[in-house]
Amino acid sequence: MLRFFLRRFAVAVLVALTVLTLAFLLTRMSGDLAISIAGPNATAEDVATIRRVYGLDRPVWVQYLDWLGRALQGDFGESYFFRDRVANLIAVRMPVTLTLGLVGLAIALVVSLPLGILAAVREGSWLDRGVGLVAIIGQAMPSFWLGLVLMIVFGLQLGWLPISGVETWDGYILPGVVLAFSAIPSLTRLTRSGMIEALSSDYIRTARAKGLSRLSILVKHGFRNAAIPVVSIAAVQLGFMLGGSIVIETVFALHGVGYLAWESISKNDFPVVQAVVLVLALIYIALTLLADLLNAVLDPRLRTS
Amino acid sequence: MSGAAMPMSRGGRLLRNPGFVVGAAIVGFAAIIAILAPWIVPYDPFAIDLNRRLVPPSFMEGGVPQNFLGTDQLGRDYLSRLIYGARISMVIGVLTVITSGLIGITLGVLGGFYGGRVDDFVVFCITTRLSIPAVLVALAVAALRGSSFMLVVLVLGLLLWDRFAVVARSTTMQIRNLDYVAAAWCAGVSRWWVLTREVLPNIATHLAVVATLEMALAILLEAALSFLGLGVPPPLPSWGLMISEAKEYMFFQSWVIIIPGAALFVLVLGVNLLGDALRDMMGTDLSR
Numbered sequence: 001m002l003r004f005f006l007r008r009f010a011v012a013v014l015v016a017l018t019v020l021t022l023a024f025l026l027t028r029m030s031g032d033l034a035i036s037i038a039g040p041n042a043t044a045e046d047v048a049t050i051r052r053v054y055g056l057d058r059p060v061w062v063q064y065l066d067w068l069g070r071a072l073q074g075d076f077g078e079s080y081f082f083r084d085r086v087a088n089l090i091a092v093r094m095p096v097t098l099t100l101g102l103v104g105l106a107i108a109l110v111v112s113l114p115l116g117i118l119a120a121v122r123e124g125s126w127l128d129r130g131v132g133l134v135a136i137i138g139q140a141m142p143s144f145w146l147g148l149v150l151m152i153v154f155g156l157q158l159g160w161l162p163i164s165g166v167e168t169w170d171g172y173i174l175p176g177v178v179l180a181f182s183a184i185p186s187l188t189r190l191t192r193s194g195m196i197e198a199l200s201s202d203y204i205r206t207a208r209a210k211g212l213s214r215l216s217i218l219v220k221h222g223f224r225n226a227a228i229p230v231v232s233i234a235a236v237q238l239g240f241m242l243g244g245s246i247v248i249e250t251v252f253a254l255h256g257v258g259y260l261a262w263e264s265i266s267k268n269d270f271p272v273v274q275a276v277v278l279v280l281a282l283i284y285i286a287l288t289l290l291a292d293l294l295n296a297v298l299d300p301r302l303r304t305s
Numbered sequence: 306m307s308g309a310a311m312p313m314s315r316g317g318r319l320l321r322n323p324g325f326v327v328g329a330a331i332v333g334f335a336a337i338i339a340i341l342a343p344w345i346v347p348y349d350p351f352a353i354d355l356n357r358r359l360v361p362p363s364f365m366e367g368g369v370p371q372n373f374l375g376t377d378q379l380g381r382d383y384l385s386r387l388i389y390g391a392r393i394s395m396v397i398g399v400l401t402v403i404t405s406g407l408i409g410i411t412l413g414v415l416g417g418f419y420g421g422r423v424d425d426f427v428v429f430c431i432t433t434r435l436s437i438p439a440v441l442v443a444l445a446v447a448a449l450r451g452s453s454f455m456l457v458v459l460v461l462g463l464l465l466w467d468r469f470a471v472v473a474r475s476t477t478m479q480i481r482n483l484d485y486v487a488a489a490w491c492a493g494v495s496r497w498w499v500l501t502r503e504v505l506p507n508i509a510t511h512l513a514v515v516a517t518l519e520m521a522l523a524i525l526l527e528a529a530l531s532f533l534g535l536g537v538p539p540p541l542p543s544w545g546l547m548i549s550e551a552k553e554y555m556f557f558q559s560w561v562i563i564i565p566g567a568a569l570f571v572l573v574l575g576v577n578l579l580g581d582a583l584r585d586m587m588g589t590d591l592s593r
Contacts (some may be wrong), residue, residue: 011432018433026445136324136581141523144532145548145566152559243438247529254457261441262533265448273445280438288436 003298012044012064019247019281020071024064026277027270037080037268041220063119073185076275081267084277094279097249097256101242103172104179106233112184116191118209123196131143131192134184143244147178147251164253182244183237201225228298252301308391318586325582331575339392346385347373350542354380360362363559374574377547378554386542393543396525397458402516402592404462410512417477424474431470435543437462440509447535448474457536461523472515474564476508510587517580521573528569544569 014171027033035042042050051057055066057147063293070077119131154174155163162171198204199222207217246258257276264272316562319325338345354376361368362375362383371482374383416427443460449458481504530536530547537543539550544565551561 011429015433015436016427018429019436022433022437026442027449050513113331132581136577137574139416140521140525140570140577142528142545142566142569142573144529144545145562145569146561147563148548148552150557152555155558159345181396239436244440246438246441246444247533250533258441265444265535268448273441277438277445280441281436284436 001296005293008289008292012285016285018280018281019285020068021064022272023278023281024067027274028060035269053228070280071275076278077274078273079264079269081264081269082272084273089260089272090198090275090279092174093255093260096254096259097242098255100172100175100179100245100249100254101238103176105183105238107176107180108183108187108237109234110185111180113191116188117195117218117226119188119192119193120199120226121218128192129138131188135188138181139185140171140194141181143178144247144251147175147183147248150174151252152179166232171252171254175248175254178248178251180246181243183241186233187230187237194229195222198222198225208265228295231298232295235287235291236284237293239280239287241281243280311329312434313459319582322582322585324578327579328575328582330578331571332457333393335391335572335575339395339558340396342388342392346382347371347390348382348385348388350385350386351380351540356380359554359558359561361558362564365560375560376394378550381542383564386547387544387565390542390544390547390565390568393454393537393541394527394569395539397454397461397527398520398576401527402456402520404458405464405466405519405523406427406469406512406516408463408504409466411516413470413473414477414500414508415525417474418481418500418504420478425476427470431467434464436466437464437529440526443526443530444533444535446544447530454533454537454541457530458528461526461551465523465526468515469512472511473508476511477504480500480504480507488506510583510589514580514584514587520578520582521576522575524569524573 034047034054034056036045037054038050055063058066067077074087076090077090078084079086115131115134115300119128122128150164153176156162161167161174164171204217204221207221212221244259245256246261248254249256249258250262257279261273261276263269264276356378357372357380358378360372360376360380362369363373365375368375371439372382372384374387377386378381412427412430416424443457445465446460447456461558485501485505489499494502527536527543529550530544532549534549537546539546547565548562548569557564
């Protein structure tokens, strides 16, 4: 068990280091960073000044080690545009993104768990096919477009919910629903296949033979076992949702980390872009690590592999 | 795969699957429109007519018969732009799948075939790729290098290979130990021969399932990137770009965003229906 934990942890650290390196390389792709920062109207002297002030005249590996050393201490430098520490900027906006991600995940679970269980219980029926169709439709839905359509319908025509911003709690509902759409297909399919497997096993037959109620069999014996993979995929999906929130935050003008990244990208504010990529990647790595460890605790069979 | 054991051939079973038929019809229609675009558009999709801006579709109040789907904010014929948009989506989808397929299948087959250290490396690459927020990185690269059609293809291709690698790896592992591969080894053929003549043909159908799903994803992501202004550059009529350009008028005339969005949704739905039918038939396991 300890060996499994250590090995898994070592992989996570290695992946994190690789992502750190890639995040550094990402901003060096433009060829000359100083020219990109200076913008199209800058003179040659401006570019030279920027190169000196930001330390871009040093050898690349010196810049890399310097950046890596600081990043490991949580210091992502200063934003060119906002004139603030990048770490501060992210810390202030992270709660919005995290809330959005959790609301999205909660909606996705509330929809996909019952759908998946229902489809499994009536496997092969029209109900099952209908649930499959819902999953395919969810997969094909362009999230930014769905966001705009929901804005028109619920914000403008019905006037039930705010069109943008999160000054009040109900501002999270529409973006949360849109974000949930991206996770519903895979969560529903997984719940369904997990339940089908669980319901066909011997312990379910034993429970039936003992004369337990249908509901008790479904929830206590069936879903408990089907839930293990669902928990781990839910964690992974939360990571994907946080990464994908940039589109939805831009559509709904939610001032979270995704919106910050979007603003920074359009203003050539690379330290912020770099840091957001990194933070979102690290959260994903942590979530998948957590999911794997949780899985190993819940399901002893996985530890040996 | 003996024909006698099955009541119907694979092709026959697919044709009786309603999802497959609908999906094939949608994708086939989009492909024909994309190929024939220059010959079937009623007007030049780039021709601006500022006197005839935001004319509603002909089936709505205020519409005119000349412009079946109306005109956009610059007076360009919406139907003509929509038809050219199909071309952009299809080409981006296909080129992205080719690029990401080459990367993912190479990595996955090598990992699954050789195992050991090679496999550890491949799994590491997949894990790293999955931890990188794709949309964000694609946007950043587009901003740094200046967005263009080919850049979108390249970036999406370099980002969407993970599922190809996962499925190629697991299916290669299953096949590596089968009797006919052992028989090939015994016949003294080269490693290259085993890989290209024994392994690849037998995992090809599973890879086709992945190809459809990745194509759907690539089309959606291109639209999202273009919507955010860092995908296909204007005046190209990408559906995502059309939605983005029409966005400020959507509260007064919602059809301006409904039409390109619905086209996008239907095309992606068609590709997904195809993929789903193939997956049902093959039993491809796409869970990580």
